[in-house]
Amino acid sequence: MARGEQQAAEAIAAALADLGFSARPVDLRPIPFEGTWGLATSAAYALGNEVVMRELEERGQLEGLSKKEAKTLAGASVRERVPVLARQIAERVAAAGNPLFGSVEAVNGYVNIAFDANAIAAALIGEVLERGSRYGQGAPIAESVMVEHSQPNTHKDFHVGHLRNSVLGVAIGNILRAAGYEVKDANYIGDIGMHVIKCLWCYERFHKREEPARLEDRGRWLGEVYAESDARLNFRKDVLDFLQLLAREDQQFVATIDRMLKYLWRKGAEGEDIAYLLGRITHAQPIKDELLRDDEVIPRFWPIVGDQLRAEVAAPRPYVPVEGEPEPTMTPEERLERWEALAEHMDEWWGPSRGWRDEVRATLARWEAQEPEFVALWEETREWSMVGFRRIFEELGATFDVWFYESEVEEEGRQIVRDLLEQGIAEISEGLPVVKIDEKLGLSEPTYRTLPILRSDGSTLYSTKDLALTRRKFEEFGVDRAIWVVDVRQSLYFQQIFKILELWGFEQARRAQHLDYEMVRLPEGVISSRKGNAPLYVDIRDAVVARAREIIEEKNPELDATRKEDVAWDVALGSLKYAMLARDTSKVVVFDLEEALSFDGHAAPYIQYAHARASRILEHAGETDESLLAQLEGLDFGALQPEELGLLQGIAALPDEIQRAAAEYRPLLITSYVYELAKRFNDFYHACPVLQSPEPTRTARLALTAATRRALANGLALLGIDAPEEM
RNA sequence: GCGCCCGUAGCUCAGCGGAUAGAGCGCUUGCCUCCGGAGCAAGAGGCCAGAGGUUCGAGUCCUCUCGGGCGUACCA
Known part of the structure; x- marks a missing residue:
């Protein structure tokens, strides 16, 4: 496919040179019509304008005219000239006689180069089947990126808001990896902070030894204690x-x-x-x-x-x-x-x-003094939460190369604060160390404002710890770029942290980046743990899995029991993840359980279903990726149907989609891609019989089916979604 | 005040400066003797919030206005 693109670009460049135009970059994009496989360029538009303006200039007709007037004068001739140029380019490209090009046409001022699908389908399908789960991946890039995400707080619950974060973080890590980067996934557990102190105060004061007997129930119970403390x-x-x-x-x-x-x-x-x-x-x-x-x-x-x-x-x-x-x-x-x-x-x-409130302050002092009894309690209760988190990460398919804990970076953070004070970057204001960033940068408008970096009693803040963490990411792990996946409300905060580190002379802070995303809300409004209306991940998961079981029972009762259970999880988790990813990061997600329980339409099961259908067709034919790979020589679709062309174009697009999704940090592009591909596959198998077709079409369509299945599975895998072979 | 984000079909959202602005949900009407109906086909539904500008070309880029959300010194 890359070859087809390159040849099209070269052919156009040659045509332009032939017409006497200087070398220039030429845009190429898929022909945006159903049932086409090829590339188009709009070069004639830019050239038309250029040529007409040059001619007017040479004839001296532009003298004394304003830009606007010149434009109006040129308008009509540009419109006339564009199709002519397009035709000239098309003729020259066609004359070059590239065997990969099925047709070259000038349409509406565009030059459309349609591929001879039979000629390159075998190469494309061969590449897909040969590379298998690696199809779509880019060449290795010598840049390491740390993606920090998930950051749940111990002693608190994991709710639907955290879900968006984890799912997004996993997908972004996968996408960057697929694009060729060396990725380290990092978690950052909020195991200390005011919330922990409050929770433990409430526990000791009102609920000591009331914890549930089962270890796995304790995390949630602790979250309730935290809510009560608040x-x-x-x-x-x-x-x-x-x-x-x-x-x-x-x-x-x-x-x-x-x-x-x-x-x-x-x-x-x-x-x-x-x-x-x-x-x-x-x-x-x-x-x-x-x-x-x-x-x-x-x-x-x-x-x-x-x-x-x-x-x-x-x-x-x-x-x-x-x-x-x-x-x-x-x-x-x-x-x-x-x-x-x-x-x-x-x-x-x-x-x-x-x-x-005084009691809570006293509790904080016990932590600050590292009183052994209190530290032991903290360790024990922290583990209650961690048990639940580990299980959730496993379910979500979130694996981590690095686990950071807030409690580990407190001392290092204090050290940095001391240094900032000594260097005069930080100062004591209203009794606590702060950095007046605007003042240091000489800004008169409030921009970065002021950030407190330690409490007046000397205990650490979130900021204290993030200063240390940022340094560690670059120095200890040697990454080239560090990304924080954290919701948009922290945007100013991260700008402040990175700016302070820059002021401090830590140049690598420029390679630190906050990847923000909008909030998850409920139909009735903002999620608030204080109102106790935050839907917990485990509850949502249970409801969605239960619903998936029901639907499987209804649609496919013959499936054996363990398969049913596996599929229910694939569908339920897939559906949940897809809903979180199929919305741009800049958009608020309104989480509606009713909607989450519906698996119709634009949702993961639609795509999984297409994958299962493709799998079933291949199973009926008794073919596998390997067996088809051996039959690609002389692959012949006969007269290609529009649905086949659309599908080929879709499969071919995956590598570029991955690159773009990585460059823009947008899993949404992959969700759109897999949906679109599933749709095209649907069109294909409704329009084109596979198993009943005569040879050689039958084998060609089977190969196309296998390649589609691969592209679907790979796309879904980037999103952390499993694709079952039957459902 | 200042800063960031959002505004596209009844609702939820896509839309790389390019060809006729697309999906899903909901609504109306069809389609299982045919590789699996978690599906398919068709229909109704749009001054792309508004006004200027840039451009051969703007839903997309820039400026302003309006409406909504979020952030803005010891929570994380």
Whole structure:
């Protein structure tokens, strides 16, 4: 195929030289029509313009004309000249008589070179079958690339957001490898950080030794403990924020607040706090926790608020917009729901929660002091999470050459911070080391802003660790390029990290690159572990695999049981991965379980099905890639059908698609490719009988079927999707 | 404020500066005695958010406007 392209390019270049044009790059692309196999160039358009302008120039007709006027003058003659030039080029290419070219035509100003498919199909199919799983791969490139992805946090759950990351990271690694790069896949486990401290605080304080008996259940349970810690620690703020929200947007609430608080006051609550609440709420101002004196007041006030909200739901009044007031963000029902959620813990949490943040700080100090008992607890619980992660990575087909852990780079990070401070790149501001990047770069507009690189108590931040990690990737592993697959919200952050390292004189930071992608959302909105609405990977996987089993039972009940189970996994995981990849990285993925459970249409099973059909045809014929490879001599399709030509063109396109997907970091291109190829195969086997055809067509079509199957399997493999031979 | 991203069919999305802007879902109508109907064929459905510009040629590149999302000092 590469040969066909090269010969077309040479033939056009020769034709242009013959016509007296200087050497120039010529665009070549597939002829974009169904049932064609060949290449087209639009060279005549550029030449037409060039020629006409030159002629006008020589005749002095452009003098005194503006560019616009010159263009208008030239327009008509350009339009006339283009088809003429195209015809001249086509005639010369045809005259050269290349046996690979079936026809050379000038159409609409394009020069279309159609291949003599019979002449090169054998070469193409031979290349595909011979290279097998390596078909499509590029020549080795002497550049090593580290692709960091997956980065789950221990002590937290692995949800659908992490799924996009892992699937994307795996695919990008595969694609770069296939393109010829030397790729190292790296994971970076978030095994330390504030979330771990919070989780362990909550565990020790409220749930010690309540963990499930089975080791494999503990990771998830730990995630729940983390979520609880967050809810506990934010409780006071959540309550006060909610009151402020009511004050801002619930007119009825504000109207009755005076009466509500007087009632409370009569019940004997402290007057000072009540006066404070009244003032803040009637003026819709934030309520400051530290100004509340009596921890009894809010819990006593809460039921009264609930009564009011219930009354508002029971007897809704129309919302009256007020000039200058913001629209309400919550309906009365939502407000009541929110109130109920907070009420659940009010009595138990409100008072004690005052001291919780200090307790967490003390827990962090135990980590910082590397207190043996605490470190042992950390190690044990960390492993609970890791057990689950390893299983998930195995299921996803994610393998790693390098495992980084945040806990390993803390010290090294501190070292870099010290150095940055000594060199005056970092400074102490508001009590903590930061780098004022814009200032250092002399930028007046806020661009890179300021990044804290260590907490004021000396404990490490994410940034502390990433400074060290970046250096390690280049120095310890000697990679030429390092890519971080991390969602788009961290874009500024990574620019800051890399810029700081550059300021520090670490030149290789220029070869560090954040590969960002958009978020996964739910139909009902943003995924939030605080709202507890993050669908967990394991749950989604179970649901999708169960659905796949049902469909197999329905479509192919004769399959033996273990095959059924394998296929259910291939289809379910394939479908899930495909959905994550078949959307550009710049687009938000809306994850809808209902959609994920449908295997119709533009989805992995469509492509897997085409692969299975191809496999079945070959099985019926008793042919394999090897046996067909031996029969390629004198391969003869007879009169080629449009569907066959389209399929050949599709198979031939894989190597270029891989190169482009690698250059642009876009697995989407591969998802589009395999879908398109599956579609073409579908067209082919509906239009062209294979097994019933007379020889030599039969063998030719079998060979084409085998090559298609290979290209489909290789394309899917790049996406981390398995292609079953039956389903 | 500043920065990044998105805006294409009812919905979800493709679309390498090039030929008649395409898929899937949903809707309407056909197709299993025929290599497997997880499929195929046909139909309806578009001022490519808007305005300028660059170009022989713009959904695609540039500028601006509008609408939406995200980020913006001790979370990761």
